[in-house]
Amino acid sequence: MAGDRAKPCELDQEKYDADDNVKIICLGDSAVGKSKLVERFLMDGFQPQQLSTYALTLYKHTATVDGKTVLVDFWDTAGQERFQSMHASYYHKAHACIMVFDVQRKITYKNLSTWYTELREFRPEIPCIVVANKIDDIKMTQKSFNFARKFSLPLYFVSAADGTNVVKLFSDAIRLAVSYKQNSRDFMDEVLQELENISLEQEEEDMLDREQRGRIESPPPS
Numbered sequence: 001m002a003g004d005r006a007k008p009c010e011l012d013q014e015k016y017d018a019d020d021n022v023k024i025i026c027l028g029d030s031a032v033g034k035s036k037l038v039e040r041f042l043m044d045g046f047q048p049q050q051l052s053t054y055a056l057t058l059y060k061h062t063a064t065v066d067g068k069t070v071l072v073d074f075w076d077t078a079g080q081e082r083f084q085s086m087h088a089s090y091y092h093k094a095h096a097c098i099m100v101f102d103v104q105r106k107i108t109y110k111n112l113s114t115w116y117t118e119l120r121e122f123r124p125e126i127p128c129i130v131v132a133n134k135i136d137d138i139k140m141t142q143k144s145f146n147f148a149r150k151f152s153l154p155l156y157f158v159s160a161a162d163g164t165n166v167v168k169l170f171s172d173a174i175r176l177a178v179s180y181k182q183n184s185r186d187f188m189d190e191v192l193q194e195l196e197n198i199s200l201e202q203e204e205e206d207m208l209d210r211e212q213r214g215r216i217e218s219p220p221p222s
């Protein structure tokens, strides 16, 4: 159910290896509207309250992409310092990113580069959408935001308050996540998998060695 708080068992990230599971993360400064956007998409509603996301909220959604059912987890967290302590697992196995700024607060736009740098440290290749939120509140005089162009990222002008472009944003994010998962594997994933396999092989070898030594050292049965 949308809005459920993440329970430890739901944080088992192995499930994202299965074909029908994708993970989409939300990034951006505090109060840019990350939570409101997900809520608007999932519940088609908007309650203008000021509550900041506490630690981590997982929103679950079932989508259909090209006739196939896809289970989508949207990961949402607070954009403030609290985020710092959990970044590695937040990015782990993510298939797409929605990176939000507030068109009314320039600093949130400036900070995109910090978010983007961190995203690319953990997930060098996943699709990332840049989102200009709160366009209901200002007169958009064809403002141009170079950040998205500079990194060749798609830019969406949206409003969680009145719903402008919200469905389009999330539908496209889901499609991108699915196609990323089907068509390419992150190089980092491959390297990590490789390392995991090597250490497993090593463990197996060590175990066989120990067994063999045990057999030699123990006296033969009389």
Ligand SMILES: Nc1nc2c(ncn2[C@@H]2O[C@H](COP(=O)(O)OP(=O)(O)OP(=O)(O)O)[C@@H](O)[C@H]2O)c(=O)[nH]1
Pocket: 028, 029, 030, 031, 032, 033, 034, 035, 036, 037, 047, 048, 049, 050, 051, 052, 053, 054, 077, 078, 079, 080, 133, 134, 135, 136, 137, 158, 159, 160, 161, 162
């Ligand atoms: N006018 C307007 N206000 C919005 C919009 N989206 C969000 N807000 C308001 O902005 C504030 C912050 O929204 P949140 O969704 O809680 O922001 P957040 O990015 O999740 O913040 P953290 O959880 O602290 O990281 C709330 O008061 C919302 O009502 C929008 O599209 N238009």
Ligand SMILES: [Mg+2]
Pocket: 034, 035, 036, 052, 053, 076, 077, 078
């Ligand atoms: Mg939030």
